[in-house]
Amino acid sequence: DAMVIQNPRYQVTQFGKPVTLSCSQTLNHNVMYWYQQKSSQAPKLLFHYYDKDFNNEADTPDNFQSRRPNTSFCFLDIRSPGLGDAAMYLCATSGPLTTDTQYFGPGTRLTVL
Amino acid sequence: GQNIDQPTEMTATEGAIVQINCTYQTSGFNGLFWYQQHAGEAPTFLSYNVLDGLEEKGRFSSFLSRSKGYSYLLLKELQMKDSASYLCAVRDSNYQLIWGAGTKLIIKP
Numbered sequence: 461d462a463m464v465i466q467n468p469r470y471q472v473t474q475f476g477k478p479v480t481l482s483c484s485q486t487l488n489h490n491v492m493y494w495y496q497q498k499s500s501q502a503p504k505l506l507f508h509y510y511d512k513d514f515n516n517e518a519d520t521p522d523n524f525q526s527r528r529p530n531t532s533f534c535f536l537d538i539r540s541p542g543l544g545d546a547a548m549y550l551c552a553t554s555g556p557l558t559t560d561t562q563y564f565g566p567g568t569r570l571t572v573l
Numbered sequence: 574g575q576n577i578d579q580p581t582e583m584t585a586t587e588g589a590i591v592q593i594n595c596t597y598q599t600s601g602f603n604g605l606f607w608y609q610q611h612a613g614e615a616p617t618f619l620s621y622n623v624l625d626g627l628e629e630k631g632r633f634s635s636f637l638s639r640s641k642g643y644s645y646l647l648l649k650e651l652q653m654k655d656s657a658s659y660l661c662a663v664r665d666s667n668y669q670l671i672w673g674a675g676t677k678l679i680i681k682p
Contacts, residue, residue, distance in 0.1 A: 500674065502673055
């Protein structure tokens, strides 16, 4: 089945210790998104890629970086996680049309100790 | 600014019908989405409306009125597995998705 996969599902890190979350997709979608979602809040878009073109949201902290080495994979790097970065991180993909639906992976729950 | 409003929480009874409302104020409009999100899981797509009217999909229906900036999600024959959060999202003139905080639906036997 075509899908969006995120690894790991749960990640525990220490304050200030870099962490990388990964996302892969078999949908062959052009667009990939990273969202941060805290409890009972709306998903917050961090950045997205249209193919290799990177689009950073204006309020995304510099602490968050991303890489997309090929169509299938996308990574979220948190260089120095703080307690406020504990959240669910959601990867989503969509086709190239602006009307296309976004499909989400299962998410990675990040805990910062 | 851009804003999506949904009730924070609703309670309904198994087998009943519930309507979850969403009002929006966005810079432009290019479609409205409803997603279901179970606790600790990712959102899953339910419906998409871009024209006024009702879209029916099994037990779920979604309605849109663009002139009123209003949508609702109607769930019929409620089942316990429908307990989840329901998120409304609007695509604005820049084709960005603006998300509501979600409505937590609690189903009681």
